[in-house]
Amino acid sequence: MITQVTVIQGDAADDSTISTICERAIKEEGHLDFFFANAGIIGSGETIPNIPEEAFMECMRVNVLSCFLAIKHSSKAMAITSKGKEESGGSILMTASIAGLRNGATVEYSASKAACDTTSHISTVT
16 A cells, blocks of 8 residues: 655645645545644743734734634545545544643743634534
8 A cells, every 4th residue: 555645835824725735635636534734833932911912813823723724624625525535534633732721831822722722622523
């Protein structure tokens, strides 16, 4: 059995990038079985009174929006069946962090990884 892996560099929080990745999988392979959402930035390291709004929102954009877009586009692609995939489905793996459950990193990072974790829990497709 030959396993093929395609790696594409891009902005994980860009809708067009993620939709293109999923469309490419369907075009080239006929199906999408697995999506690994592994984006993350740490944040400013400041205390809440000193965190610039832009720094907080950029951390949320990269760490949370990327997970949302991964689920949004890869779940649609995983629903497509083909000769090589007679039943719909697949796996989406998202990297969160223990910091999302308790303090252990920057404010922005911990908050964003908690949001990533919650997004994965509430988006389970059965």
